[in-house]
Amino acid sequence: MSLETPVTRMKSDERRELILQAATDVFGASGYVGATTAEVARAAGVSQPYVVRLFGTKEQLFLDVINRALGKLIDAFQGALDEVDSDIALEKRLALAYINQLNQHGLLLSLMHAFVLGREPVIGHAARAGFMQVYRFLRDDAGFEPLQVQEFLAQGMLINTMIGLDMADEFDDDPDVRELMECAFPEKLDLVRSLSADRVAL
Amino acid sequence: MSLETPVTRMKSDERRELILQAATDVFGASGYVGATTAEVARAAGVSQPYVVRLFGTKEQLFLDVINRALGKLIDAFQGALDEVDSDIALEKRLALAYINQLNQHGLLLSLMHAFVLGREPVIGHAARAGFMQVYRFLRDDAGFEPLQVQEFLAQGMLINTMIGLDMADEFDDDPDVRELMECAFPEKLDLVRSLSADRVAL
């Protein structure tokens, strides 16, 4: 009688997706350089060399992570756009779609880490392209004016920053943190708090 | 006859400041983990062990960098506050003071890198404290309403992001980048472009 759980294998595409999910949170927490392939492997439940083999390099893994994140974000925006007969205004639907991305804690954060690495030749290029892709979507598909897009993006960057700062943890202790969060997440505070409460431990 | 330049020594406080300046740009470009003490040393013109000896650890060096950056930012805000008989509105003076911090390219960027490392125990704590210090200054000293502070900070985080993305480099090539930057830096575009043009090479 063996105590080990019988080894079941996945299709590599399925395993890739699991690793991408794990890597999203690891990169979100530690950044591109700070995160290790061993951490990602442990979070995904596979060996470290297998992570490298599936993605080639750590850099490629990070690129896949941020492209997946951008895809999910654009998809969510498109979903908000498709709710044509909603009684909620479009801008508010899009903001809600953005906030909803917090259900995977590292998703917006790994993007944010990419956004501040513009000097890295490969990552910087991908980050700029991704950011401008979002800009164009909001302008061309959502029909925003450039100034409206800029304000929307600004709110998004502040949200990313506050998530990166792990501000929600001090919500109860610092009344100023509470005040700021109540401004930054109007009507969506409890949603944000519940989403960031049950994030996965690394 | 020796070809070597005669070695002149500085007082350690003076050398500290030189290293902090160099470290600000290095951390701004590569982030906390990505930057190396050897890079900082080379940029400052000293040996790598001396950087470590002056600051104890790389983490302490980073903390000193972001605290110096926050000090400079608050000082600039205070300066804008003190121009009581200006014909420019206070909010615009503060925004200009913020943009002016770009004359040291890594200053806002090293802060931004700290802001997305909230999970790091020591750095995260310092980053949250610094961010909230800015919040309180704008609310209590500048007299902003919480919502006004939030919008001001959001614009700031978008600026940090665009600087981190190195967007200015594509200003001439991508008309959408130009459009976005003209929104994000109204009336201050040429200032921003000139400041980010002559940044120091790493």
Place this chain on the structure above:
DNA sequence: TGGTTTAGTTATCAATCGATTACTTAGAGA
């Protein structure tokens, strides 16, 4: 059922990096 593909692992290496130790010397003061 037997063979081949493919999902995975263990072991290990080379490079990088922060830190320590031991040493050297410029320069201020008596």
Place this chain on the structure above:
DNA sequence: TCTCTAAGTAATCGATTGATAACTAAACCA
């Protein structure tokens, strides 16, 4: 001018980490 403090360097080490190589075995298929 002598001396001692403080500014700085060269050499090196141990730990970490991304990547590679060699191997194992599950699962699909003819």
